[in-house]
Amino acid sequence: MTGSLLKNTILPLALFAALALVPAYADVFDDRFVLLFFTRILVFAIVAISLDFILGLGAMVSFGHAAYIGFGAYAVAILSEHDIWEAWISFPLAVAAGGLFALITGAISLKTRGVYFIMITLAFGQMAYFTATSLSAYGGDDGLTMWGRSELFGTGLFTGDASFYYLVFGVLAAAYLLLRTFAASRFGRVLKGAKQSEPRLEAMGIDPYRYRLAAYVIAGMIASVAGALMANQSEFVSPAYMSWHRSGELIVMVILGGLGSLHGAILGTIAYMVLEEVLSGYSEHWRLVFGPLLILVVLYGRGGLMGLIPGQIGRQSRGEADQ
Amino acid sequence: MTCPILELKDLNKAYDALQVTRNLSLKVLPGEIHAVIGPNGAGKTTLIGQISGATPSDSGQVLFGGTNVTGWSVAERAKAGLGRTFQITAILPEFTVLENVALGVQAHEGHSFRFFRNAARDQDLNEKAASILTEVGLADRASLRAGNLSHGEKRMLELALALAGEPKLLVLDEPMAGTGPEETARLIEILLAVKQRCPMLLVEHDMDAVFKLADRISVLVYGEIIASGAPDEIRADPKVREAYLGEEELA
Amino acid sequence: MSVTLLAVQTLNGLQLGILLFLIAAGLTLVFGVMDFINLAHGVQYMLGAYLAVACYQLTGSFWLAVTLALIAALICGLLLEFLVFRHLYNRDHLDQVLATFGVILFLNEAVKVLWGAAPLSLPVPELLDGSIQLMANFAYPVFRIALIVTGLAVAVLLYVLVTKTRIGMLVRAGATNPEMVAALGINIRRLFMLVFGFGAMLAGFAGIMAAPILSVEPGMGDNLLILAFVVIVIGGIGSIRGAFLAALIIGLVDTLGRSFATDIARVLLPPAAANDVGPAIASMLIYILMAGVLFFRPSGLFPVRSA
Numbered sequence: 001m002t003g004s005l006l007k008n009t010i011l012p013l014a015l016f017a018a019l020a021l022v023p024a025y026a027d028v029f030d031d032r033f034v035l036l037f038f039t040r041i042l043v044f045a046i047v048a049i050s051l052d053f054i055l056g057l058g059a060m061v062s063f064g065h066a067a068y069i070g071f072g073a074y075a076v077a078i079l080s081e082h083d084i085w086e087a088w089i090s091f092p093l094a095v096a097a098g099g100l101f102a103l104i105t106g107a108i109s110l111k112t113r114g115v116y117f118i119m120i121t122l123a124f125g126q127m128a129y130f131t132a133t134s135l136s137a138y139g140g141d142d143g144l145t146m147w148g149r150s151e152l153f154g155t156g157l158f159t160g161d162a163s164f165y166y167l168v169f170g171v172l173a174a175a176y177l178l179l180r181t182f183a184a185s186r187f188g189r190v191l192k193g194a195k196q197s198e199p200r201l202e203a204m205g206i207d208p209y210r211y212r213l214a215a216y217v218i219a220g221m222i223a224s225v226a227g228a229l230m231a232n233q234s235e236f237v238s239p240a241y242m243s244w245h246r247s248g249e250l251i252v253m254v255i256l257g258g259l260g261s262l263h264g265a266i267l268g269t270i271a272y273m274v275l276e277e278v279l280s281g282y283s284e285h286w287r288l289v290f291g292p293l294l295i296l297v298v299l300y301g302r303g304g305l306m307g308l309i310p311g312q313i314g315r316q317s318r319g320e321a322d323q
Numbered sequence: 324m325t326c327p328i329l330e331l332k333d334l335n336k337a338y339d340a341l342q343v344t345r346n347l348s349l350k351v352l353p354g355e356i357h358a359v360i361g362p363n364g365a366g367k368t369t370l371i372g373q374i375s376g377a378t379p380s381d382s383g384q385v386l387f388g389g390t391n392v393t394g395w396s397v398a399e400r401a402k403a404g405l406g407r408t409f410q411i412t413a414i415l416p417e418f419t420v421l422e423n424v425a426l427g428v429q430a431h432e433g434h435s436f437r438f439f440r441n442a443a444r445d446q447d448l449n450e451k452a453a454s455i456l457t458e459v460g461l462a463d464r465a466s467l468r469a470g471n472l473s474h475g476e477k478r479m480l481e482l483a484l485a486l487a488g489e490p491k492l493l494v495l496d497e498p499m500a501g502t503g504p505e506e507t508a509r510l511i512e513i514l515l516a517v518k519q520r521c522p523m524l525l526v527e528h529d530m531d532a533v534f535k536l537a538d539r540i541s542v543l544v545y546g547e548i549i550a551s552g553a554p555d556e557i558r559a560d561p562k563v564r565e566a567y568l569g570e571e572e573l574a
Numbered sequence: 575m576s577v578t579l580l581a582v583q584t585l586n587g588l589q590l591g592i593l594l595f596l597i598a599a600g601l602t603l604v605f606g607v608m609d610f611i612n613l614a615h616g617v618q619y620m621l622g623a624y625l626a627v628a629c630y631q632l633t634g635s636f637w638l639a640v641t642l643a644l645i646a647a648l649i650c651g652l653l654l655e656f657l658v659f660r661h662l663y664n665r666d667h668l669d670q671v672l673a674t675f676g677v678i679l680f681l682n683e684a685v686k687v688l689w690g691a692a693p694l695s696l697p698v699p700e701l702l703d704g705s706i707q708l709m710a711n712f713a714y715p716v717f718r719i720a721l722i723v724t725g726l727a728v729a730v731l732l733y734v735l736v737t738k739t740r741i742g743m744l745v746r747a748g749a750t751n752p753e754m755v756a757a758l759g760i761n762i763r764r765l766f767m768l769v770f771g772f773g774a775m776l777a778g779f780a781g782i783m784a785a786p787i788l789s790v791e792p793g794m795g796d797n798l799l800i801l802a803f804v805v806i807v808i809g810g811i812g813s814i815r816g817a818f819l820a821a822l823i824i825g826l827v828d829t830l831g832r833s834f835a836t837d838i839a840r841v842l843l844p845p846a847a848a849n850d851v852g853p854a855i856a857s858m859l860i861y862i863l864m865a866g867v868l869f870f871r872p873s874g875l876f877p878v879r880s881a
Contacts, residue, residue, distance in 0.1 A: 061668065108865065112872040115611065115667070119807040120868045122800070123861035130861075134854030186429050186437040186445075193426050196415040203375065203413070204430040204488060205401035211435065244800060248675060255672050285687055291680030298673040299661055 007309055012176075012263040019169060023162040035161050039233055041273045042168045046175055046226035048253045048265040050219040053179045055251070056260030057188060058215050059195040060110070063118045063247050064125025068220045070132055070242035071098040072227020077237040078138055080146045087150040087158070091228050098224025099217050101128070106216035110209055125247055132239035143238025150232050158232050168229055172266070175222050179262055182218070191215055256297065258306025267305050326389050327352050328492045328522050329374070334383035336369055336546075343369045345546040347383070351492060351524050356514070358525040358533045361543035367526045368410070370543065371496050374524070375407050376400045388491060401430075406490025406521075408481045410497045416470030420461055420480060423469050424452035427487025452487065459483045459513055475506040482510070486517065493521055499529040511535055534558075578712045583833045584826065589718055591825025592725030596780035597798060598805040598817040599732060600773025606812020606878055607748040607769050608663055611670045614654065614677035616799025618774045622647045622781025623790045624685055627694050636699035643782050644775060651774020655767055663766065678796070686792045693789035721783050728779070729818055736814050745769060750812075750878060801828075804860055808867050810874030820875065824860050831859040 019042065026035035047069055054060040075094035084090065105124040112120055138144045149158040157163050182188050194201050194208035201208050231237050240246070249272070257268020275293075279286030301307060327350040336344040343366040351357045361367055372378030374385060376397040385393045392400050401407075415423050425448040429435060432448075442448065456462045459479045464472060469480060478498060485493055498514075499507050511532055514523070518536075527533050533540065534554050541551040542563050550560045557563055601615045625646045629639035658677060662670050698717045705713035736742035744765055748755045756762045781795075788794065805824050809816025836852030843851060867875065 061671075108869055112868050115605070115811065116807055116868055116872055116874070119803055120865055123804070123864045123868075126861045127858050127865075130854045130857040133857070134850045136850045140850075181441075182438050184441045184443060185439055186435040186442045189422070189426055189429065189442045190435045193415050193418065196417055197413045199377070199397075199409065200413040200415060200484065201426075201430075202377075202397040203401050203407050203409070204427050204484070205398050206430045206435065207396065207398040214436065245796075251668075252672055252675060255668055259668075285683050287679040287683035288687065291676040291678070291683065294676030294679070295658055295673045298665070298669050298676070299658075 007306065008261070011309065015263055015266060016173060016176075019172075023165050027162075032161065035165055037273075037277065039161075039165045039168055040230075041270055042165075042172050043226050043230045043233055044250075044253070044273065045266045045269040046168075046172050046229070047223045047250060048257070048269045049172075049176055049179055049262045050222035050226070051250050052254045052257075052259065052262055052265035053183070053222075054212075054215050054219045055254055056262075056265070057183055057195070058191045058212055060212060060216060061118045061251070062121040062216075062219075063244065063251070064105075064121040064123070064128070065219075065223060065250050066242045066244070066246035067101065067125040067128035068098045068223035069227035069230060069246070070128055070237075070239070071101055071220075072224035072229075073231035073237040073241050074132065074135075074138070074144075074227075075224075076150060076228045076231040077144045077146050080148065080150075081138060081144065085148065085151045087152045087228075090150055091225065094224045094228040095221045098227070099221040102217045102220025103213070106213050106220070110212050110216065122244055122247070125242060125244060129239050129242045129244070132242060139238070141239060143236055143240070146231060146235045146237070149235065150228075164232070168233075171225060171229065175225070176262055176266070179218075179222070182215075183262070187211065187214070252294070256294075256304050258304030261306050264304060264306040271305060325353055327386075328388055329524060330384075330386040331374070332384040332386065334370075334373055334385070335381045336366075336373060336378065337381060343546045344373065344380070347543075347546065347548060349541055349548065349551070351522050353522055354518070355538040356518055356523045356525055356536050358527060358537035358540045359543055360527065360530070360533055360540060364545075365543040366546040367543060368496070369546075371407070371494060371526060374494055375405065401488065404488070404491035405494065406485040406488045406492070407494040408485050408496055408498055410500055412474075412477045412481050414469045414472075414477055414480050414484065416468070418469055419466050420456065420469050420472065421449065421452050421465040423480060424455050424483050424487050425449055427484045428452050428455075431488045455483050455486050458486070458516070460509065475502045478502050478506070478510070479513075482513070490521055493517070493523040495523055495525045495527070497527055498525070499527055499532050507532060578709070579833065580830075581709070581712060582714065583830055585714055585718065585722070587826035587829035588722050588822065589725075589825070590829055591822035592722055592729075593780050593784055594798070594801055594805050594825055595729060595818050595821035596725060596783070597777050597802040598809070598821050599729075599814060600776040601802050602806040602809065602812055602814065602817045603745060603769050604773045605806065607745055608766050610659065610663055611667050611674070612659065613671060613674040613799065614681070615773070615777055615802065616795030617678050617681040618647065618651060618654075618777040618795070619781040619784075619798060620685065620790075620792070620795035621650055621681065622778030623696075623785040623788075623794065624689060624694075624781075625650075625778065626782040626785045627696050627790055628689070630696055636697070639696070640782055644779060647778025647781070648771055648775045651778070652767065652771045654774070655770045659770065660763075660767075682792045682796075691792060693791040695789060696785035698786045717786060721787070724783065728776070732814060733818075741765075741768070801860070804864050806874075808864055808874055810876035810878055812878035813874070813876040816874060816876035816878075823863070827863060828856075828860050831856040835859070 022038045023035055026032060047065065051062065051065045054062060072094040075097050076090045079090045079093070109117055109120045109124065133141045151158065157167055190201070190206055190208065190211045194212065198208055227241070230241070253268040253272045254265045255268070256272055257266065258264035275290065276286070279290055297304070329351040331347055331349045334344050334347040347370065359367060359370065369378055373380050376395055380393065384391055387400065387403060387405055392403065415426065418426070422443070425442070428448050428451045429442065453462065453465060456465055459482055461476060461479050461483060464476060472480060478501070482498060498510060502510065507529065514536055525533065525536060537554055539552065540554055540557045541548045542557060550557060550563050597615065597619050601612065604610055604612050622643060625643040626639050629642040629646070630636060633639055633642070654677065658673060662673055702717040702720050705715050706719065707713050736745060744755060744760060748765060801824060805820045806817055808824070809820035835856035836848055839848035839852040839855065
């Protein structure tokens with residue numbers, strides 16, 4: 001029981017506390033890079049927890065999750081191109097666009113299983129990607145530069161380095177708490193149950209399809225919010241945001257952290273991006289080290305980073321994940 | 324005459340040239356345990372699939388509580404009160420024993436689009452689940468991970484999961500499969516108690532158990548019911564002795 | 575759109591289809607028999623191309639280079655199997671995805687370190703140089719025709735191997751019901767290694783064949799890997815027949831789509847919009863096709879394993 005307390009309460013609290021202190025650290029050591037870097041990490045962490053929600057809890061391996069980053073990012077950038085900067089317009093629109101895309105593609109994809117599901121989500125991701133490349137009015141292949149950031153009732157929330165960091169941090173914390181609440185609810189229990197034995201759920205009178213679809217849409221909407229933040233963070237959007245490489249990286253981040261706990265996904269994102277940053281600082285051929293490292297993590301570190309911490313959750317079998 | 328809880332009318336099912344269910348008609352009346360026995364390959368598994376909705380029938384009707392449910396899905400039939408156990412244990416191995424049953428209770432209470440209340444701390448769910456666990460004798464295993472139960476305990480949990488839906492009819496697919504003599508005896512006792520509130524269709528290989536439990540027995544051979552009647556009639560039926568029992572004598 | 579262009583693009587489409595088939599055949603067998611998702615299958619194709627170039631630089635002979643590269647590709651495949659993949663067969667799909675993703679990162683980078691990031695090429699051998707006149711004012715390079723013919727020959731060979739030999743029978747049985755094959759006392763490890771080495775060799779062979787006509791560069795296998803996955807999913811995982819048919823369909827649809835989508839879009843849309851929409855639709859075409867196939871047949875055109 002203590003292991004589970006450590007893992008599910010103390011660890012996330014410590015994690016969020018440490019992340020809350022990043023701007024203070026950056027201020028004291030006058031290290032702007034760390035602040036900007038961690039802003040970027042947290043944006044990705046939002047996407048990663050949304051993916052963990054469907055992948056870790058529901059065993060839906062979406063290989064097109066990066067598409068939702070694109071929906072959010074393009075919603076903000078395209079509106080800014082038309083001189084609409086208000087976040088209370090662009091963010092809800094981003095969420096609606098991502099949610100609608102998730103509803104339509106999810107309704108079709110969730111009819112398939114296993115690898116077929118992986119591939120059909122990839123297909124929809126690629127469609128979104130190529131649609132973005134064809135938007136020549138909005139930069140097409142080259143992407144679109146934003147000449148500023150979103151505004152919220154003239155507060156300048158998006159503009160300052162620290163205030164933007166706290167905004168992203170706040171969104172991450174809110175998304176985390178929301179998804180964690182969902183995971184512990186009756187809804188979450190159905191999702192986790194369907195992963196273990198679909199025939200059993202049906203025999204109980206539950207048709208898992210609708211619950212999976214709802215989870216898929218929720219995940220898509222949250223990833224879209226992250227996309228809208230990402231557009232602000234880099235003041236630039238391009239189709240590369242939704243490439244399948246990006247979707248693959250997201251899966252790696254989530255697995256690296258350990259599936260199903262949500263804060264594991266945050267840890268995984270930090271580990272992945274920091275490792276990438278550090279290794280690439282030493283050599284341009286950092287992948288020579290990173291690749292084998294990934295293999296070793298899989299072979300010897302079962303359950304990802306969360307699996308290294310003693311306790312129950314990360315150690316549970318993932319054998320059923322694909323059935 | 325009372326309205327049967329389950330009525331099968333002229334069910335047929337064929338896989339290519341192989342006819343696995345042939346003009347099969349059968350009734351389960353309120354308050355009774357109706358056993359279906361038959362040699363391997365007689366089509367028992369297919370029949371259960373047709374009743375539960377997992378296997379679509381080529382023709383014929385399934386009436387449940389007087390309603391025609393032939394076109395209904397598994398989940399819809401379950402929701403209407405058709406509970407079942409699986410021959411090959413289908414529990415949720417990562418959940419605790421209590422969570423397993425609580426999910427069954429939750430499913431029975433209506434849709435699960437409830438996002439905010441913590442399900443694990445839901446007293447109502449947990450109390451109902453605990454009382455079912457007590458009934459099947461698993462109360463002291465409640466907080467164990469279901470995957471770590473012994474085989475016999477998993478069979479009990481299987482039954483508990485079916486009971487959680489407060490079924491109007493239980494379809495039991497070889498509940499004694501792989502259980503030891505003591506567990507079989509316990510299971511028989513529990514089933515006799517459950518019978519007071521819920522009729523059953525029992526598919527079982529263990530003849531001792533069948534003759535102890537069943538009010539009526541139907542014998543299925545090559546997809547056809549060749550005999551149906553009270554246990555004593557079945558015991559005495561020459562057709563049954565020939566087709567199913569061969570030269571073997573019943574205990 | 576002239577008839578000549580249509581003919582050229584059809585042949586190009588066939589050629590892409592053949593390459594895809596060579597890659598997809600190994601992928602679908604490995605997947606079907608071992609239930610193993612090998613993302614690194616694309617880099618094995620890349621390795622084939624690089625090995626061919628390297629062997630050519632060593633020997634100066636195209637034919638010798640092809641032979642040596644083929645052997646080297648087989649050895650590389652077996653080495654990877656021994657070092658990494660063997661430990662992943664009993665893991666779930668996500669572990670396999672993660673580890674083979676690591677292999678991709680490593681090999682793409684290793685190739686960059688060894689041969690540089692700049693594209694290399696392999697000269698077409700004299701014997702297959704030049705073009706033949708297929709119709710009036712329509713010539714087509716001999717090498718590309720040779721590629722199509724060789725690919726078809728390999729396809730026939732593979733078909734015979736899988737349907738007529740004992741090994742093939744085991745492979746098919748393994749794809750349908752792996753537990754049963756193991757229960758029959760077949761050494762499943764050895765069968766796996768055999769299938770794996772063979773798949774790696776086929777992918778390497780595709781790389782060798784592609785080396786003279788495509789640029790040999792790091793990451794060249796990544797996009798083909800995705801296409802190969804599209805192929806095996808459309809064809810039905812584990813089905814050689816499905817992979818063959820789907821590879822040709824994808825090759826043709828993709829190539830013809832890219833050549834003619836803009837022209838077709840112009841019929842329906844104003845020119846400016848057509849110039850935008852055409853290429854995007856062309857790139858999406860195979861994915862639309864895949865989504866469509868899976869919508870109506872959730873286990874592909876030729877499903878092998880029942881439920």
